[in-house]
Amino acid sequence: MAAEIANPSVSIQDLSLNFGAVSVLQTLNLDVANGEFIVLLGPSGCGKSTLLNCIAGLLDISEGRIFIKGKNVTWEEPKDRGIGMVFQSYALYPQMTVERNLSFGLRVAGVPKDEIAKRIARAAEILQIEPLLQRKPLALSGGQRQRVAIGRALVRDVDVFLFDEPLSNLDAKLRSELRVEIKLLHRRLQNTMIYVTHDQIEAMTLADRIAVMKGGVIQQLDAPQTIYNRPVNRFVAGFLGSPAMNFLDGRLEKDGGDWLFVVEDVRIPLATYAFEKEPAPGPAVFGIRPEHVAFNSGTGWPFTATANVEVVEPMGSDTLVWLKLGQQNFTVRVTSERTPKNGDAVSVGFDPMRASLFDAQTGNRL
Amino acid sequence: MADVASLSTGAQALKRNATGPSGPKPRHVLSRRNIFLYGTLIVVALYYLLPLYVMIVTSLKGMPEIRLGNIFSPPVEITFEPWVKAWATACTGLNCDGLSRGFWNSVRITVPSVILSIAIASVNGYALANWRFKGADTFFIILIVGAFIPYQVMIYPIVIILREIGIYGTLTGLVIVHSIFGMPILTLLFRNYFTSMPEELFRAARVDGAGFWGIYLRIMLPMSLPIFVVAIILQVTGIWNDFLFGVVYTRPDTYPMTVQLNNIVNSVQGVKEYNVNMAATILTGLVPLIVYFVSGKLFVRGIAAGAVKG
Numbered sequence: 246m247a248a249e250i251a252n253p254s255v256s257i258q259d260l261s262l263n264f265g266a267v268s269v270l271q272t273l274n275l276d277v278a279n280g281e282f283i284v285l286l287g288p289s290g291c292g293k294s295t296l297l298n299c300i301a302g303l304l305d306i307s308e309g310r311i312f313i314k315g316k317n318v319t320w321e322e323p324k325d326r327g328i329g330m331v332f333q334s335y336a337l338y339p340q341m342t343v344e345r346n347l348s349f350g351l352r353v354a355g356v357p358k359d360e361i362a363k364r365i366a367r368a369a370e371i372l373q374i375e376p377l378l379q380r381k382p383l384a385l386s387g388g389q390r391q392r393v394a395i396g397r398a399l400v401r402d403v404d405v406f407l408f409d410e411p412l413s414n415l416d417a418k419l420r421s422e423l424r425v426e427i428k429l430l431h432r433r434l435q436n437t438m439i440y441v442t443h444d445q446i447e448a449m450t451l452a453d454r455i456a457v458m459k460g461g462v463i464q465q466l467d468a469p470q471t472i473y474n475r476p477v478n479r480f481v482a483g484f485l486g487s488p489a490m491n492f493l494d495g496r497l498e499k500d501g502g503d504w505l506f507v508v509e510d511v512r513i514p515l516a517t518y519a520f521e522k523e524p525a526p527g528p529a530v531f532g533i534r535p536e537h538v539a540f541n542s543g544t545g546w547p548f549t550a551t552a553n554v555e556v557v558e559p560m561g562s563d564t565l566v567w568l569k570l571g572q573q574n575f576t577v578r579v580t581s582e583r584t585p586k587n588g589d590a591v592s593v594g595f596d597p598m599r600a601s602l603f604d605a606q607t608g609n610r611l
Numbered sequence: 612m613a614d615v616a617s618l619s620t621g622a623q624a625l626k627r628n629a630t631g632p633s634g635p636k637p638r639h640v641l642s643r644r645n646i647f648l649y650g651t652l653i654v655v656a657l658y659y660l661l662p663l664y665v666m667i668v669t670s671l672k673g674m675p676e677i678r679l680g681n682i683f684s685p686p687v688e689i690t691f692e693p694w695v696k697a698w699a700t701a702c703t704g705l706n707c708d709g710l711s712r713g714f715w716n717s718v719r720i721t722v723p724s725v726i727l728s729i730a731i732a733s734v735n736g737y738a739l740a741n742w743r744f745k746g747a748d749t750f751f752i753i754l755i756v757g758a759f760i761p762y763q764v765m766i767y768p769i770v771i772i773l774r775e776i777g778i779y780g781t782l783t784g785l786v787i788v789h790s791i792f793g794m795p796i797l798t799l800l801f802r803n804y805f806t807s808m809p810e811e812l813f814r815a816a817r818v819d820g821a822g823f824w825g826i827y828l829r830i831m832l833p834m835s836l837p838i839f840v841v842a843i844i845l846q847v848t849g850i851w852n853d854f855l856f857g858v859v860y861t862r863p864d865t866y867p868m869t870v871q872l873n874n875i876v877n878s879v880q881g882v883k884e885y886n887v888n889m890a891a892t893i894l895t896g897l898v899p900l901i902v903y904f905v906s907g908k909l910f911v912r913g914i915a916a917g918a919v920k921g
Binding site for chain 2: 298301303322323324328329330332333334335336337338339340349350353354397401
């Protein structure tokens, strides 16, 4: 976990939420630094959207406290928390023009007219939606609607932006375009942003830090590269990365002074692997990402093996090659020029330094 | 590439030789299916339209012509006298000013009842759908059970209540009764409609700082025209056509149109004036009829929208 944050923009302390007997969030703690872009990542039902709604004040929490800008907002109404929120379904008011949509919150709050006009002009300029201001949401495309939805948060002039899967309703091409726009927006505004998604690419590309969630608990909170390279448990390792990480079930054994990972008749030397702490021999899981495996590139690796190609999956930019290591499936990512044929005998090699070892029982990193 | 090339030449060869079906499938106007379908529709339509035809035709005849007994034949001599009489001079009890008195009574009953019941029920439905307060489900169930209690059970207790308050026999009393009895079904209608609206819209409005009334008036109301139309139609026709409450809770000079119609048609003194009776009946039914004609399309759309979610 990262060090204490001195002056957090958002601070969640011992937050719990129960719906009747069902516990959705369990004594959750999270500090978000000023201007930080935090992504809450996890499978559906992990509580990430629930957590966001709690921060927004749209759900009453069962226990704990929420601070925004050092102010305890646990019992505050959403409008008094200094947040703006962007929803997955855009949630634009269908009967109002874009301009009226943007100004709704300000009109409710009784902001003077010239101030409203100024803020709308600024938001429209930032998001490049000036030509759309007099249109109704129905006459906009998905991407335009989401821009307006972001604009509605923008005009509120708030410290914290909350995004609830804002790109999930868009097609793949628009999604990647808007992703970059959100990143640019963050760089320009330097606001604190909390962003919920189940899309690991969005998480990896946007986040300063990612909080991977499962079952209402934050599994790991760290920079994207750290989470990708050194996942703290098997769930995080398996959730991030596409194609998924290879997992081999086997045993940790000590041979003389060196640790070995044994899968049936395959022996992987672990001299270069950095253990979290001195391990004990016994069952374990060895994980390595398909892109960290070298393919037909000599024997200069700490571990090499030969195998026959079972299936080849071309994905355009590169190809996923399925092999068997011992009796277990094993995938390797290969550039498309070097795509082998089914049944070819190939050699694979890797450095265990890039691998992750997990306890077979608890799934924690060893 | 070679495969693709041979495939396209193959397709061309197929096209050149084609003699089988191509383009849209031909439709026969006089197919058995069409004859059966439209035949049934025409018969059913006639069945429902015939009584209306007889009523209109009869109301335009004079009494001597009616006595001839050809109820289906069109009038030989068209006269509007029965209509004028039904509206302005037919006698019920002591009053001899026709249905006009009842018509204005009905207007004075229907308009406030419709406005009052819909205003309350829409806020009820909105609160139940969006503000999930403690006990909301229980409240809703009690309200729905109310829809299943037979009117007859409540008639006498309400008479006593109205008498104790001192508004028995007044139009105010009847307006209150109509508003209360419209509540269960209208609340259900509005709750279902508001439930079917995206929840995120409601949340966005809360983040924007709108409160209970702000969200209701500025977000929800403008989006719910169809369901309001449905509610208005249900209430206008229901309250206009009501006879039971009208006869129980009002006095002769505050009788609604339906009760007056009954008194005209069922009066036992003198000659039965069929033409006046028919004209009076059509006059009474005119309001619901016009409402249906004007709003048919919106009505169907709104009913469908309100009925999806339970």
